Amino acid sequence: MAANNTNGTICVHGDCPSTGRLDDVWVFDVTSQTWTELPAAPPPARGDLRLPLSARSCIACTGTTASESKAARSFGSALHAMADPCRIVVFASGNGSNFQALIDAVKDGRIPNSKIIRLIVNRAKAYATTRADNAGIPWEYFNLISHGFQAKGEQDPVKIQEARNKYDAALAEKLLKGDYKPELVILAGWMYVFGKAFLDPLEAAGIKIINLHPALPGKYDGAGAIERAYQDFKAGRLENNRTGIMVHYVIDQVDRGEPILVREIECREDEDLHQLEERIHKNEHELIVEAAALVVKQILEQRSRQ
Numbered sequence: 001m002a003a004n005n006t007n008g009t010i011c012v013h014g015d016c017p018s019t020g021r022l023d024d025v026w027v028f029d030v031t032s033q034t035w036t037e038l039p040a041a042p043p044p045a046r047g048d049l050r051l052p053l054s055a056r057s058c059i060a061c062t063g064t065t066a067s068e069s070k071a072a073r074s075f076g077s078a079l080h081a082m083a084d085p086c087r088i089v090v091f092a093s094g095n096g097s098n099f100q101a102l103i104d105a106v107k108d109g110r111i112p113n114s115k116i117i118r119l120i121v122n123r124a125k126a127y128a129t130t131r132a133d134n135a136g137i138p139w140e141y142f143n144l145i146s147h148g149f150q151a152k153g154e155q156d157p158v159k160i161q162e163a164r165n166k167y168d169a170a171l172a173e174k175l176l177k178g179d180y181k182p183e184l185v186i187l188a189g190w191m192y193v194f195g196k197a198f199l200d201p202l203e204a205a206g207i208k209i210i211n212l213h214p215a216l217p218g219k220y221d222g223a224g225a226i227e228r229a230y231q232d233f234k235a236g237r238l239e240n241n242r243t244g245i246m247v248h249y250v251i252d253q254v255d256r257g258e259p260i261l262v263r264e265i266e267c268r269e270d271e272d273l274h275q276l277e278e279r280i281h282k283n284e285h286e287l288i289v290e291a292a293a294l295v296v297k298q299i300l301e302q303r304s305r306q
């Protein structure tokens with residue numbers, strides 16, 4: 001057993017049951033009171049182990065196999081669980097039900113060893129802020145017009161683009177300054193298109209950005225995707241009568257980044273738009289958690305290889 005008092009986790013591994021030896025690896029998060037199973041340590045299984053934590057890895061020392069002599073081996077799988085949590089910043093513009101799904105999944109360990117360090121909203125009345133308050137997550141309201149980047153009612157496209165570039169650059173700088181630099185940004189109902197002034201600094205800093213979009217890859221890009229798919233379905237124009245949802249990496253071209261996870265959703269004749277939306281949202285809450293967990297595990301594994 002090894003305890004890491006910097007991030008409040010305890011790693012346990014191996015032991016001697018009535019016969020044989022164990023090689024499983026578990027981490028207990030003292031804060032959330034949750035257990036997470038990690039990939040088993042490299043064979044052979046051992047009992048009676050010592051698990052000192054070094055700066056770079058969790059070492060299983062001594063220990064006795066069912067037959068072999070004592071030996072030492074290192075396994076990185078416990079490392080990322082014992083490492084500091086993956087820092088996540090979430091962006092939302094509205095109700096925040098997907099943000100809530102992320103909060104719950106971080107708390108119960110379905111998104112392993114992570115912490116949502118901040119919520120950013122661009123609408124002052126976004127209910128996502130209430131969800132953040134209830135979860136003890138700091139949040140910040142940052143709006144293109146309210147914070148003076150673009151004049152209300154501005155019609156000049158050149159001035160609008162200038163304003164958006166300045167807003168994007170300011171938002172990137174906000175994220176990159178020391179006290180809450182994320183490793184992962186999740187757009188969970190964020191209704192604003194980022195330009196390169198935001199995307200490029202984050203890419204340079206190695207920060208991944210993922211987005212939840214309620215459509216299949218290459219279909220219904222942009223806002224109002226569910227409504228447009230529903231209209232096509234009612235008009236008999238929806239391919240295979242199926243729409244869907246995806247979580248994808250964010251690039252400059254809206255909703256055209258590499259998909260991470262995709263889920264098809266069939267449309268039903270007996271459903272109205274609201275019922276389809278409800279069914280889609282339920283699927284979104286599952287998919288955004290699954291996708292975030294995949295990306296977090298990649299981030300933590302990348303750390304342990306550095």
Ligand SMILES: Nc1nc2c(c(=O)[nH]1)N[C@@H](CN(C=O)c1ccc(C(=O)N[C@@H](CCC(=O)O)C(=O)O)cc1)CN2
Nearest residue numbers: 190191192193194211213222223250251252253254255
């Ligand atoms: N560069 C990127 N920015 C964003 C992406 C992306 O893939 N690349 N995804 C969007 C999320 N999104 C769809 O998934 C989306 C949201 C909003 C809009 C849009 O047209 N926004 C308008 C304002 C609309 C409003 O305020 O109601 C705008 O930005 O002017 C398109 C796509 C997040 N950003």
Ligand SMILES: NCC(=O)N[C@@H]1O[C@H](COP(=O)([O-])[O-])[C@@H](O)[C@H]1O
Nearest residue numbers: 094095096097098099189213214222
């Ligand atoms: N193009 C982006 C887009 O349409 N995003 C959609 O906004 C909703 C946010 O709901 P929530 O605020 O309850 O999470 C979700 O349906 C999400 O797919």
